Structure formats: C-alpha cells, structure tokens
Amino acid sequence: MSDWICVTARFRELPPDWSPVHEVFAEHGCPATVEQDAPPQMSAYVYHSADSDVLIRCLERELRAYGAHEVTTEKVPEENWEESWKQFFHIRRVGRRILICPTWEVDRLTATEEDVVILLDPGQAFGTGDHPTTRMCLSLLEDVMTPGVSVLDIGSGSGILSIAAKKLGAARVLALDTDQAAVDASVANAARNECEVECRRAEDTLSVSEPFDVVVSNIISAVLMRIAHDVHSVLRPGGLWIVSGIIRDNWQDVQVAAEACGFRTSKTVEEDGWVSCLFSR
Amino acid sequence: MAKKITGNIKLNIPAGKATPAPPIGPALGQAGINMMEFIKKFNEMTMNQIGSTLPVAITVYEDKSYTFVIKQPLASDLLKKAAGVEKGSGSPLKEKVAKLKKDKLREIAQQKMADLNTDDVNQAMRVLAGTARSMGIEIEE
DSSP states (O other): OOSEEEEEEEOSSOOSOSHHHHHHHHHTTOOOEEEETTTTEEEEEEEOSTTHHHHHHHHHHHHHHTTOSEEEEEEEOOOOGGGGGGGGOOOEEETTTEEEEEGGGGGGOOOOTTOEEEEEOOTTSSOOSOSHHHHHHHHHHHHHOOTTOEEEEESOTTSHHHHHHHHTTOSEEEEEESOHHHHHHHHHHHHHTTOOOEEEEOOSSOOOOSOEEEEEEESOHHHHHHHHHHHHHHEEEEEEEEEEEEEHHHHHHHHHHHHHTTOEEEEEEEETTEEEEEEEO | OOOOEEEEEEEEEETTOOOSSTTHHHHHHHHTOOHHHHHHHHHHHHGGGTTSEEEEEEEEETTSOEEEEEOSOOHHHHHHHHHTOSSOOSSTTTOOOEEEEHHHHHHHHHHHGGGGTOSOHHHHHHHHHHHHHHTTEEEEO
C-alpha cells in the first residue's frame, strides 16, 4: 500500500501562467506544486486515504477544464526524504592520506593514524571532495604542505581545503568566500573538525594585507585571472599558489595571466577535462 | 569553480511552510539536495510573507550543491489579494467573484513582469488578465 499519490496534469502547450493550475491543486488540498516547462506539466501529491479516489476524480475533471490533455496518477511510497540526498555522498579517499567523511558516515569510518580525516557536511556550499577540481586541489595541497606554513583559501565553499590545510600542519588558515552560505558552511565544518580556521566574507577584490606562504583557490578561470596580481602580492617570495576549477580550454589564458604577474608554472595536473596547477612566486 | 548544471526544479510553496513531505521531499531528494537545509532557509526567508504562495526556482549542480531564487507570489495570489477575495470562482464563466480595476492589474503586471519572462507590461497584463478570467475576476477599465 502506498502512502502518497502523485497527480500530474500534462499540457500540449506551455501555459502563459501556471498559477491557475496551481490554484486547482491548492483548492483540493495540495498547497505545494512542482512545475516543468518541457514537456509542460504540473504535479502535486495527495495523501492516500478513503477519500482520495473521489478527490482525484474531482481534481482530474477540473484540471482538464483548465486545459490539461492528460492527467495521470502514480503511487509513491512514503520514505525518509530528509535523508535521501545523503546517499550521493560517501566516505572517500583523496590523495595519499586524506579521508573525506560525511558527518552521517562517521560510524563506518576506519582510519589509520596516518590518515587525515575531514568530517564534512557540505550543506549548500561547494566542495564534497567528489569533484575532480577539489580532489586535484587536495592532492596538490598534500604535496606542498610543510608544518607551520600560513595558508589563504580563496573561495572556501564548504571549507574542505582550509580544513585539510590545517590538518596537514598549517599554522594559520584564512578562508574567504563571497557567498555568506559558504562562509557559514566553512565555519560549521571547521568547528566540526576542531580546526582553527578564520572564515571571512570577502568582496570581489582581495583585501588581505599580511603575507601568506600558500594560497589555494578552487574557483573559475575568469576570477583566477582577475586575482592573479593580488595573489602575487600577498604571497611571500617563494610562496605557492594552487589553482583549480579551470576547464582545459581556458587553461592557456590562466597560465599566461599568472605568468604575466610573475608566477612560474611548477606543476600541472589534469582530470576529466579539468586542470589544476601549482604556481610558484 | 565552474559548476555544471544538472537540474532545474520549479516549485510553488506556501511562504514559511515548506516541509519534507511531497512534493518537496521527492523533488529535492531525487536531485541529491540537502533538503532540510533548503527548507530551513526557505521558511526563514519567507516568514514575513505567510499567506502567499511563492514560486522557487532551484538550480542543481553536478556536485549536488544548489542555488535558489524566490520569486514574486503566484499571479493568482496577487490577483486574489488585490480583488479582496479568498478564492477564485469554481465556474469562472458563469459566476464572477470580483472586479478589478485595470490600473491595479497594471501594478500587479509590473510587480510580476520579470517572472512572466517579458519586459513588456502590456504583454504581462494580457497574461494576468487571462489568469484573472480563469478565476472569475473581471477586469474593468
């Protein structure tokens, strides 16, 4: 026995405004609807009960009166929808020692003393360690980290790179992002990992005065090119800039822009059409 | 990060009253979105609009992160409020429930224009007049 019935009204043409169709659903006890433009359709859910058949017949008649050419129903079993997104995100090993563990899989974690475990609840922000750009960035970070260095993370997202930097021995980590949701996620994840990471909301221009040994930025090519000069000036001589988030087609432009600011290309890696690079000042 | 878009979800949700029940649960769960967080955010952001139903457009990226935009209340909502009725007519052709001045319709058209994919206020007014008609709300000059 199913708990819900999904009622879908299909239209031959996209209605100029969906709200009258929504009203039909709302007046039959379905306050929320899902709409789709291609093919045009609107759906809502009726809870399965003794009255639901009558309700659905009535709903179908009215939806047809509003121009639906077809009305279909589908049974949907009740499930724990709150949790279903989590099935997409599991424990994952990155680089040699880093283990990314979603907070809800802690019980399944088996780590050795050598492993650097990062507990993560990505929320709405970018960076689950599942994406090639994040993975390559983490590997490069692991390669260059030495105890005591200072790290600046530009575009921190979930905070994954900052936390990794701290756990790999950084003395000081500053995480910047222009999106408040990302700053909040970075703060929460840093706390979860008992990592001291300073998280700040940044404007488009880099307003950081103190020098850093390592800058890491997993953003987009256009932003990397724009900030290259500023990054060069916040890096100590001999400092390193790890960049990621570059589509192969844009790599040449980023490299030219960075080298024009005085960077040397030390190492490049590529995966799935994405390029990451280690620049040195 | 240049993020690849993997899905667009369009929902109409009563302000301040999103829940994990269908349709939000299945729609967001299938897309791999952290639903409880979305619900919390949506309800927080729309608390002062309770009573309206708000269209939300969610963009989902390949790493399951997402962004969303909350639009102006549904056109039917704005029309009902402006006309001072709680619901539209069950048989709009025969039974009219209210009258609405054209000036008021123009105001709503301006408010709702961006959501109706037009920058022509007359076009927006035509769409809204159609919606009004289907609810039994007459437009008068």
